[in-house]
Amino acid sequence: MTDPRLDLLRQSLPGLRLETDPAELEHYGRDWTRRWTPAPLAIALPGEVGEVQAIVRWAAAHGVAIVPSGGRTGLSGGAVAANGELVLSLVRMNRVLGFDPVDRTLAVQPGITLQAVHEAAAEHGLAYPVDFAARGSCSIGGNIATNAGGIRVLRHGNTREWIAGLKLVTGSGELLDLGRGLVKNSSGYDLRHLAVGSEGTLGVVVEATLKLTDPPPPTQVMLLALPSFDVLMQVFAALRTRLRLEAFEFFTDRALHHVLAHGGQAPFADVHPYYVVTEFAMQGEADEAAMLAAFEHCVAQGWVGDGVIAQGDAQAAQLWRLREGITESLARHAPYKNDVSVRVSAMPAFLAEAQDLLGREYPRFDVVWFGHVGDGNLHINVLRPEGMDGAEFVGQCEQVTKLLAATLQRHGGSISAEHGMGLVKKPYLWSTRSAAEIEVMRGIRRVLDPHGIMNPGKLFDP
Amino acid sequence: MTDPRLDLLRQSLPGLRLETDPAELEHYGRDWTRRWTPAPLAIALPGEVGEVQAIVRWAAAHGVAIVPSGGRTGLSGGAVAANGELVLSLVRMNRVLGFDPVDRTLAVQPGITLQAVHEAAAEHGLAYPVDFAARGSCSIGGNIATNAGGIRVLRHGNTREWIAGLKLVTGSGELLDLGRGLVKNSSGYDLRHLAVGSEGTLGVVVEATLKLTDPPPPTQVMLLALPSFDVLMQVFAALRTRLRLEAFEFFTDRALHHVLAHGGQAPFADVHPYYVVTEFAMQGEADEAAMLAAFEHCVAQGWVGDGVIAQGDAQAAQLWRLREGITESLARHAPYKNDVSVRVSAMPAFLAEAQDLLGREYPRFDVVWFGHVGDGNLHINVLRPEGMDGAEFVGQCEQVTKLLAATLQRHGGSISAEHGMGLVKKPYLWSTRSAAEIEVMRGIRRVLDPHGIMNPGKLFDP
Numbered sequence: 001m002t003d004p005r006l007d008l009l010r011q012s013l014p015g016l017r018l019e020t021d022p023a024e025l026e027h028y029g030r031d032w033t034r035r036w037t038p039a040p041l042a043i044a045l046p047g048e049v050g051e052v053q054a055i056v057r058w059a060a061a062h063g064v065a066i067v068p069s070g071g072r073t074g075l076s077g078g079a080v081a082a083n084g085e086l087v088l089s090l091v092r093m094n095r096v097l098g099f100d101p102v103d104r105t106l107a108v109q110p111g112i113t114l115q116a117v118h119e120a121a122a123e124h125g126l127a128y129p130v131d132f133a134a135r136g137s138c139s140i141g142g143n144i145a146t147n148a149g150g151i152r153v154l155r156h157g158n159t160r161e162w163i164a165g166l167k168l169v170t171g172s173g174e175l176l177d178l179g180r181g182l183v184k185n186s187s188g189y190d191l192r193h194l195a196v197g198s199e200g201t202l203g204v205v206v207e208a209t210l211k212l213t214d215p216p217p218p219t220q221v222m223l224l225a226l227p228s229f230d231v232l233m234q235v236f237a238a239l240r241t242r243l244r245l246e247a248f249e250f251f252t253d254r255a256l257h258h259v260l261a262h263g264g265q266a267p268f269a270d271v272h273p274y275y276v277v278t279e280f281a282m283q284g285e286a287d288e289a290a291m292l293a294a295f296e297h298c299v300a301q302g303w304v305g306d307g308v309i310a311q312g313d314a315q316a317a318q319l320w321r322l323r324e325g326i327t328e329s330l331a332r333h334a335p336y337k338n339d340v341s342v343r344v345s346a347m348p349a350f351l352a353e354a355q356d357l358l359g360r361e362y363p364r365f366d367v368v369w370f371g372h373v374g375d376g377n378l379h380i381n382v383l384r385p386e387g388m389d390g391a392e393f394v395g396q397c398e399q400v401t402k403l404l405a406a407t408l409q410r411h412g413g414s415i416s417a418e419h420g421m422g423l424v425k426k427p428y429l430w431s432t433r434s435a436a437e438i439e440v441m442r443g444i445r446r447v448l449d450p451h452g453i454m455n456p457g458k459l460f461d462p
Numbered sequence: 463m464t465d466p467r468l469d470l471l472r473q474s475l476p477g478l479r480l481e482t483d484p485a486e487l488e489h490y491g492r493d494w495t496r497r498w499t500p501a502p503l504a505i506a507l508p509g510e511v512g513e514v515q516a517i518v519r520w521a522a523a524h525g526v527a528i529v530p531s532g533g534r535t536g537l538s539g540g541a542v543a544a545n546g547e548l549v550l551s552l553v554r555m556n557r558v559l560g561f562d563p564v565d566r567t568l569a570v571q572p573g574i575t576l577q578a579v580h581e582a583a584a585e586h587g588l589a590y591p592v593d594f595a596a597r598g599s600c601s602i603g604g605n606i607a608t609n610a611g612g613i614r615v616l617r618h619g620n621t622r623e624w625i626a627g628l629k630l631v632t633g634s635g636e637l638l639d640l641g642r643g644l645v646k647n648s649s650g651y652d653l654r655h656l657a658v659g660s661e662g663t664l665g666v667v668v669e670a671t672l673k674l675t676d677p678p679p680p681t682q683v684m685l686l687a688l689p690s691f692d693v694l695m696q697v698f699a700a701l702r703t704r705l706r707l708e709a710f711e712f713f714t715d716r717a718l719h720h721v722l723a724h725g726g727q728a729p730f731a732d733v734h735p736y737y738v739v740t741e742f743a744m745q746g747e748a749d750e751a752a753m754l755a756a757f758e759h760c761v762a763q764g765w766v767g768d769g770v771i772a773q774g775d776a777q778a779a780q781l782w783r784l785r786e787g788i789t790e791s792l793a794r795h796a797p798y799k800n801d802v803s804v805r806v807s808a809m810p811a812f813l814a815e816a817q818d819l820l821g822r823e824y825p826r827f828d829v830v831w832f833g834h835v836g837d838g839n840l841h842i843n844v845l846r847p848e849g850m851d852g853a854e855f856v857g858q859c860e861q862v863t864k865l866l867a868a869t870l871q872r873h874g875g876s877i878s879a880e881h882g883m884g885l886v887k888k889p890y891l892w893s894t895r896s897a898a899e900i901e902v903m904r905g906i907r908r909v910l911d912p913h914g915i916m917n918p919g920k921l922f923d924p
Contacts (some may be wrong), residue, residue, distance in 0.1 A: 034795035102807035132718070149646050158646065160655075183837035184611050184620065184803045186659055187887070187894040188921055189903050193655030197648055235563065239910065284748070293704030321680055341646045345554040375645035378707040417646040425649070432649040436636040441651050459650055 005062045006042055006165065011053050017092070019043040023307065028087045031072040031079040034334075039066070040081035045092045047173065049206045055088060057173035060451040066121060067455055068200035070111060070139030075337055076422030078199045078458050088204060090141050096120045098208065102211045105164050105181055110141025110205045117210065126212035127157035128160050128404045133324055139206045147197035149418035151324075155246050155372030156213075158418070165209035170197050170202065171449025179233045180210050185344060194444070199420050200459070202448040202454035219246055220282035220291060221316035224298070225272035225305040229351055232274050236373050242294040244281040251275050251370035255326045256369065262329035264322055268306040276373070277314075279324045326370050326381075334390065335368070335381035336397035340408055342419035344376045350411040351378065358382075359408060377417040378403075398427075405431035421459045429460055467524045476515050478579035479554070481505040490549045493534040495886060496796075497856060502529070502543035507554045511629070511637065511668045517550060517781045519635035522913040530662035532573060532601030537799055538884030539682055540607065540661045540920050550666060552603050559669065565901045566674045567626050567643055572603025572667045579672065588674035591618035596784060603667045607609055611880035612777065613786075616836030617708050618675075620704025620880070622658045624698040627671035630657050632664065643671050656906065659670065661882050662917035664910040681708055682744035682753060683778035686760070687734035687767040692815055694736050697760050700834050704756040706743035711785045713737050713832035720830065721784055724791035729784065730768040738835070739785045741778075788832050789841075797830070797843035798859035802870055803879035806838045812873040813840065818846075819869055823862045839879040844867075860889075867893035893924055 004018065010018060019028070021041045028036025035295040046052050060068050064187065065085040072079045079090055081087045094111035099120070106120055106365055114128075114135040120163060121128045130143065131152030142148070144166065147367070148159045156162075165179035168191075178192040179185070214380035226232045253271050260266055267275075283284060291309070298304050338375040342350045352370075359365050382400075384393045405415050405428040415421075429438060438460060445462075449456075452462050464482065472480060481490070482504045482898045491500020499909050503526065508514050523779050527547040534541045561582070568582055568590065574599040576590075583590045592605065594612030604610070606628065610621045615712035618624075627641035630653075640654035641647070657664055688694045698710055715733050722728055729737075743749060753771070760766050770777035804812045813831075820829050826847060833840040844862075846855045867890040877883075877890040891900060902924060907924075910916075914924050 043647070061501070100805075100807050118795070147647075147648050147652075153646060160652070170902070171896075173739075176896065176899055178904070180874050181805045182803050182841045182876050183806070184615060184834075184872075185876040186609050186611075186880050186882045187876050187878045187891060188883060188900075189664075189906060190622070190659055191899065191902060193652055197650070197652055202651075223913050233564070276479055286746070324526075333618075341644050343562075343565050343643045344645070345562050371644075376486070377646045412644075413640050414644050414647040415650045416647050417644075418648050420648045421650060429649060432647070434638065436632075437638055437640070437653065440632070440638070442655060444651060444906055447905030447909065450632055 003041060005064060008062070009055070009058050010059060013051060015056070017047070018043040018052055019045065027188055028069060028072070028089055029081040031060060031074040031077060033075060033077045033080065035079045036077060036082040038080070039084060040087045042083045043087045043089055044397050045089050047092050049169070052088065052169050052204055052206050053173045053175060055086070056169055056171065059172065059453050060173060061087060063453070064340045065453050065456050066277045068141070068145070068204045069111060071134070071137045072141035073134040073138040073337070074142060074146065074421045074422060075422060076416065076424040078420045078422035078455070079142070080212060080423055083457070090139065093206070095315065101162070102413070103181055106210045106212055107141055108208055108210060109206060111139050114138050115138065121212045123214070124212070127215045128162065128210055129154060129216070130159050130162055133327060140208055140210070144196050144205050146420035147376070149377065151249060151372065153245050153372060154248055160193065163192060163196055163199050163208060165212045166192055166205050167207040167222065168203040169206055171451055171454040174224060177208070178360045179209070180362060182280065184328065196352050199459050201445055201459050203454060211364065216246060216284050217281040219279045221277065221279050221310040221319050222307065223267055223319045223322070224278070225268055226274040226276060226278045227305055227402055229348055230273060230372065231303045232276060233348055234301070235276065235303055238297055239278060239280070242290050245278060245280040245374065246281065247277070248372070249277045249323045249370070249375045250373050251323055251326060252368065254366060254368045256347055258323055258329040259325045262325060263421060264325055264329070265318060267319070267322065270306065272305045277319055297460060326368070330368060330381050330383065332381040335383050336381040336394060336449070338401060338404060339419040340404070340413055340415060341376045341379065342411050342413035343409070344374070346411045346413065347373065347376055347378070350407070350413060353407055353411070354404060357403055358400065361403065390418070401428060410431070423458060424456065426460060463602050465503060467526060468706055470524070471517070471520050474520060475513060477770070477808065478513055479507040479509070479518070480662065490531060491543040492876050493536040493539060493638060495537060495539045496883065497544065498539060498542045498544040498809060500543060501544045501546060501644070502549045505549045505551055505724060506771060507551050511631070512664055514550065515637060517548070518631055518633065518637055520633060521548060521915050522633065525913070525915070526858065527915050527918050528906065530607070531809055532604035532840065533575065533596070533599045535596040535600040536604060536608065537801070537884065538881045538882060538886040540877065540882050540917070542885055545919070552601065555668070555687050556601070561586055564905060565626070565643055565873070568672045568674055570670055572670060573601050577607060583674045586674070588678045589674055590622055590674055592621050592676070593701035595842045596718050596817070602672070604656050606670060607661050608880065608882035610748045611837070611839065613709050613711060613834065615834060622655065622674045624844055625654060625670060626673045628654055628657060628667050629669040630665040631668050633913055633916040635667070641671070648698055661884065661921050662884065662908055663921050665916060677745040679745050681739045681741045683739065683772040683781050684739045684757070684769065685729055685781045685784070686728055686740070686769045688736040688738060688765060689767055691810055693765045694835065695810055696763070697738065697765055701740060701742070701756055704752055706763065707740060707836065709739070709741040709855055710834070710836045711739045711832070712835050713785055713788060716828060717783060717788045717830045717832045720791040722786045724787060726784055726787055727780060729770060729781070732768065734767045737784070739781055750907055759893050775831070785832065788830070792830060792843050795845035797845050798856060800842040800863065801879050801881040802842065802866070802875055803839045803840070803874035803878060804873045808873045808875065809821070809835065809840070811871070812875060815869055816866060819865055820862065823865065825882070863890060870894070885920060887920060888920065893901060
């Protein structure tokens with residue numbers, strides 16, 4: 001027996017691909033979080049913008065909630081459908097629509113993967129500089145929905161900076177063409193920036209025009225072992241003024257421990273509290289001299305416990321694997337993830353206080369820290385002890401997250417740097433945004449989604 | 463006899479500086495547009511954020527409209543008070559509040575001039591890269607209200623890109639602390655970007671945290687005379703890939719004519735249809751070789767009618783004066799200004815059609831074109847013929863602007879690239895934003911300004 005509302009949808013859109021098979025419901029009903037049991041009403045896989053509009057209008061008429069869905073690689077439950085929602089999956093709308101060599105823009109459908117965008121840009125001798133590990137699975141629509149960041153934000157900014165235009169189907173089914181590729185446009189509110197980071201609560205992104213840029217310069221990679229986070233910040237300050245940094249990533253000895261246990265190669269004989277992988281432009285003798293001078297400066301200051309400069313691409317990739325392999329090496333422990341940010345200047349004080357807090361609250365748990373120093377983004381992974389039940393583990397972690405949120409609030413930080421709020425972070429929105437701000441957000445949502453059907457219950461309660 | 467509402471304001475804020483002198487009313491009631499007769503109720507000059515909030519709450523209670531006001535250098539009438547509004551001038555709130563060397567941010571009050579920001583950044587060995595001719599008078603609050611652009615947008619983007627945080631007093635008198643200097647923050651709608659470019663219709667910016675960057679590299683300046691706009695676009699494409707462009711500005715022979723009549727020095731013996739002033743990084747032999755190769759390439763293609771590379775800073779400044787002196791040289795003709803944009807790739811087709819249109823509609827008028835090729839921004843100045851009445855002139859120009867707006871709409875452009883909509887462009891908002899977008903903007907305004915007191919009648923009718 002099918003839902004009579006779905007019969008009406010089928011009648012109005014006979015060509016629509018609509019799935020109700022239990023395996024499909026389970027597959028499309030969840031993202032990389034595994035806390036909720038998928039229970040969508042159905043999966044709609046539209047092939048073009050008109051179908052998306054018709055689906056939204058049908059949903060508005062019948063009070064059906066919609067979960068916009070892309071690569072479902074999210075870590076905050078933004079794409080989970082656990083309450084009889086219609087999953088509106090954009091995976092079939094995954095084409096490049098056009099390239100303009102003068103504007104240096106690439107128009108794409110939302111379901112295209114980040115990696116396919118990288119490849120399309122490279123075909124034209126250009127680059128789309130947003131990058132992170134989920135590149136092969138995540139979709140541009142999802143990147144826009146969470147204003148995705150990653151490892152190159154220090155130099156290139158977040159997804160937001162690379163959106164020249166986007167088309168949004170609002171919760172009323174209206175198609176808004178926002179930004180339209182204009183570099184300069186002072187004609188009212190920039191609704192494009194409102195859509196970026198809205199996690200599907202204002203509408204569905206059905207097309208995006210991405211800015212492209214010159215490919216990155218040749219680079220060099222260096223790994224440093226450091227005795228403390230304060231020294232790490234001094235090294236950051238010294239390198240930032242001397243080199244053209246493309247990335248400056250840190251991790252702790254615990255993170256390295258797991259990567260090595262997962263097959264990574266030990267870079268140094270000794271164990272050190274902190275490590276930094278940094279990548280910077282290397283285009284000639286002046287850059288070479290600057291690098292050596294910077295390295296020698298750090299050594300002369302007594303900052304460097306150990307260090308290695310990559311000799312060739314293979315070693316550079318090997319050094320990067322120590323950082324990029326962390327998430328994969330932790331996966332089998334089903335870690336509880338916090339993704340927080342503070343101003344760069346606030347990192348040492350926040351980190352000290354947060355490490356104290358977690359040491360006190362998690363005496364039995366293994367806590368792994370890593371992150372992006374250049375943009376104030378800290379990833380905290382708490383590992384589930386062997387034999388502990390998943391629900392009990394999450395319950396204990398949630399208690400600590402409440403304390404962590406209060407610490408973040410005192411330091412002016414954010415409970416979600418780049419993962420979004422979704423279902424996971426929603427209870428802690430108060431720590432990052434004031435009550436007045438949240439009221440304004442709710443009001444704005446009512447303007448763009450008057451029926452309350454767009455990803456309800458994500459980000460905040462309606 | 464004073465307005466009883468003002469008596470109540472004085473009673474509740476006895477320390478507030480409040481002006482009702484007719485000379486002050488006229489001075490603060492208008493901006494660089496001269497079309498409207500100033501008629502404000504009074505001028506309030508608060509000294510701190512709490513006073514701003516109290517003023518807004520008083521205005522909400524008594525239904526008094528507020529015109530937020532900075533350097534009043536606007537060209538679209540956004541800061542005009544011609545209908546009994548209270549002018550809320552931020553000129554006394556003009557201090558630097560703090561500098562953070564790690565975050566590389568400068569916290570300022572909204573009344574500080576752009577030039578004072580440049581100077582404060584330079585004191586710390588850094589730069590705030592937004593720049594344009596009104597720098598000595600315009601205020602950062604006004605820059606934010608219009609998302610001001612200028613001559614370095616090609617490389618550095620608009621004001622929007624440089625706002626790490628801002629504090630906004632909404633139309634309800636709530637103080638929102640938006641962005642808070644976080645580089646990464648995916649915790650709901652980015653209301654900071656909603657405030658940027660909102661022209662005082664959502665609230666009053668009372669503080670801003672500006673991102674700073676490294677000072678620009680040493681540069682070289684080149685002036686080229688070119689036979690056509692199509693060639694100009696080819697030169698742009700050739701230089702963009704070969705040089706690190708900081709600016710790429712064009713103007714027509716009519717523009718040069720006025721600058722020379724105003725005391726400028728003729729760069730070439732002959733007259734040419736188009737001129738380009740371009741500035742690019744020059745940091746060593748590789749840059750020098752690239753410049754010469756690029757110049758020779760353009761000459762070999764037969765693109766260059768004449769050209770000069772500046773020999774030293776004095777000549778560089780002299781070449782820049784040919785471009786930067788245009789506005790001043792036209793001032794005595796009281797020009798009617800259009801400030802429009804299209805995608806860079808759409809410039810040749812739009813320019814051809816617009817020049818046709820203006821040649822047909824303005825056979826008697828002198829029309830001067832100049833602008834920023836790298837960001838698709840064209841400035842069109844129509845000069846008032848000697849002896850023609852100002853109101854008649856504006857009336858004729860408005861008729862043509864309607865036609866121009868329709869042309870822009872066909873080419874996907876904007877009726878306001880960087881000046882804002884204010885009173886001047888408001889009638890043409892339909893050409894840049896769809897009816898659905900305008901409805902969303904109205905709805906958002908009702909959320910942030912429920913009493914309709916924030917700069918009503920600017921940007922759009924309430």
